[in-house]
Structure formats: C-alpha cells, structure tokens
Amino acid sequence: MIRHVLFYGVLCAGMSWAASVGVFLAYNTLASAYIFSQFAMSHTHLPVSEADEYLHWVEYAALHTTNIKSGWFNFVDWFMSYLNFQIEHHLFPQMPQFRHPKVSPRVKALFHKHGLPYDERGWLPCMRDTWMNLHTVGQTVNKKQ
Numbered sequence: 001m002i003r004h005v006l007f008y009g010v011l012c013a014g015m016s017w018a019a020s021v022g023v024f025l026a027y028n029t030l031a032s033a034y035i036f037s038q039f040a041m042s043h044t045h046l047p048v049s050e051a052d053e054y055l056h057w058v059e060y061a062a063l064h065t066t067n068i069k070s071g072w073f074n075f076v077d078w079f080m081s082y083l084n085f086q087i088e089h090h091l092f093p094q095m096p097q098f099r100h101p102k103v104s105p106r107v108k109a110l111f112h113k114h115g116l117p118y119d120e121r122g123w124l125p126c127m128r129d130t131w132m133n134l135h136t137v138g139q140t141v142n143k144k145q
Helices: 002-011 017-041 057-064 072-079 086-091 097-113 123-144
Strands: none
Touching: 002 017, 017 123, 057 086, 086 097
C-alpha cells in the first residue's frame, strides 16, 4: 500500500490518472524484463535433467546453474545484487547474497576436487548464450506446429 501511495502520490504527482497508470505499466515492464533477463542468464541455456535422472542437489547446482563473472569493479555483483553467484545461491539459499563472493573460491575448489563443472561466464557472453537458446527453443516449437 505504501509503495502505491508513494508511487502515485509522489512520483506521479501532477500527472493525469491515465499518465500515472502508463508510467506504472512502463516501470513494471522494464522491471520484469530486467528480472527475467538476469535470472534467465543463470539457468536457461543449460541442459535439463532427464525425467528418470537422479542428481544429488550439489550435482544439480553444478550441472544446471551458471555464475556470471563480477566484471570490472565488481559492477555485475551490484547490478545483479550478488545473484550472479547462482551456484552458491542454490547451494546456500539462506546465506546473505553479499557473502556469495566469499564462499565462491571454496565452492570452486570443492567442485574441482569432485570433478564437477563450475560454469562461470562473462555477462555479455552469457546474455548471448541465453538469447540464442531462447531462439533455438522457439524454433523447435515453431517446427512442431
């Protein structure tokens, strides 16, 4: 309730009702696209488990999750609110997100010790992989119709 009061009463003060609703819809469209793209980068381009395939939860995190590198001045950490460390997030969901960079080297060492992949990519290459995967999946759906 407070969010809407502040949004319409402060941010949209002086706007018509229709303009305020338009600003709200534009704001939510941008926010939804941001959230989808950031979460999709860590999940969508990797293979899916087979129906009868059993993976231990650590194996599942290793095989079906990607981390996004922090980038210059750790900008990606800030931009993605430390959820660019999705492997650590899946392994330790209750851990505060800002701690993920601290445990990341230990998780990498654990994965290396047990022969598990630690998929870590740059933001731009991972975004490209994500969009290419969405295109490929879309093409397979079009072929079935």
